[in-house]
Amino acid sequence: MARVFSGVQPTGNIHLGNYLGALKQFVELQDQEECIYCIVDEHAITVPQDPKELREHVLDVAALYLAIGIDPKKSIVFVQSQVSGHAELGWICTCNTSTGELFRMTQFKAKSGGKESVGTGLLVYPTLMAADILLYDAEIVPVGNDQKQHIELTRDIAQRMNFKYGDDCFVVPDGRFMKAGARIMALDDPTSKMSKSATNELSRISLLDEPNKIKKAIMKATTDSDGVVKFDIENKPGISNLMTIYAAFTDMSFDEIEKKYEGHGYGDFKKDLVVIVQDALAPIRERYEEIRHSDELIEILEDGAKRARAIAEPVLKRVQDKVGFGYDK
Ligand code: AMP
Ligand code: TRP
Secondary structure: EEEEEEEEOOOOEEEHHHHHHHHHHHHHOOOEEEEEEEHHHHOOOOOOOOOOHHHHHHHHHHHHHHHHHOOOOOEEEEEEOOHHHHHHHHHHHHOOOOOHHOOOOOOOOHOOOOOOOHHHHHHHHHHHHHHHHHHOOOOEEEHHHHHEEEEEHHHHHHHHHHHOOOOOOOOOOOOEEEOOOOOEEOOOOOOOOOOOOOOOOOHHOOOOOOOHHHHHHOOOOOOOOOOOOOOOOEHHHHHHHHHHEEEEEHHOHHHHHHOOOOOOOOOHHHHHHHHHHHHHHHHHHHHHHHHHHOOHHHHHHHHHHHHHHHHHHHHHHHHHHHHOOOOOO
16 A cells, blocks of 8 residues: 545635545545545645634635545544644755755745745745655655646655665655646636635635535636637637536546537536536535534544654654754664
């Protein structure tokens, strides 16, 4: 069994992009591999957070994990800040990363907008993400495409430290990306990715959206004027994005979808997609409501943190020894 690690930030509006790019993989992997799924609250504070809201969002994401089908008997589910090794190993990774590497990160450039007044955490964030993964000797990291660069950096840090301190310092992990769903675009603008923070509510479908909101967002989604259901990212990004969502939920190929809608306009296609998405999200919303305010939720997270610590502590100790922390006995 390979060890799997991934994380999601505790913010509101977990959307179809998060689900089809990352969360769906989490569930698929748990039957074959040893999976560890984290709610990364330490990453969340790279931008200002209201403490009360942050605490709520941690439980929101935990409940969503369970609602989509992550089984705490099979997988470890826990909150990052409850395992101190993340921050400790994060510092060691930071000291083995150059500032140039961090300034080159696309996500940093996008989030900082070139301003020097942004928090340092935003810059250093990828080294904490590397530590999250390396702390568990994880081999597989299921994520969306936007995390590819961070996974590459994690591999670079691991390889660099293996060279410096010996091959057994870190396991070098691989990213795992979905064929359909690794990059879901905004419904109102198929040239930018679906995001949690876009101001237009109709740009995304959140996993907990009501059926009516789902319908509105899909029916209003930007397409083009030629009315042919055909996959062509370059020239028809809007319909291609909707086809990606369709394919991810039905396991149909783009060819099959094109054949099915030959001679139909976008209207028929969109109406079917509304039903597909509504049907897929309804049971998630239902389970979420059952779990979100249960006592069981916090017990699961506490048990998860205990199990996570048991894996993390010896790895941290191993790396600390290599770096020269502690005493020769
Ligand atoms: P975040 O919300 O940034 O913590 O992201 C959680 C996971 O969702 C990460 O694996 C991201 O790569 C993935 N993700 C975020 N946005 C999208 C998107 N628009 N399409 C596909 N995957 C995404
Ligand atoms: N950086 C990821 C995101 O914004 C979240 C994350 C933090 C993560 N640590 C991780 C993902 C470790 C995978 C593995 O989406």
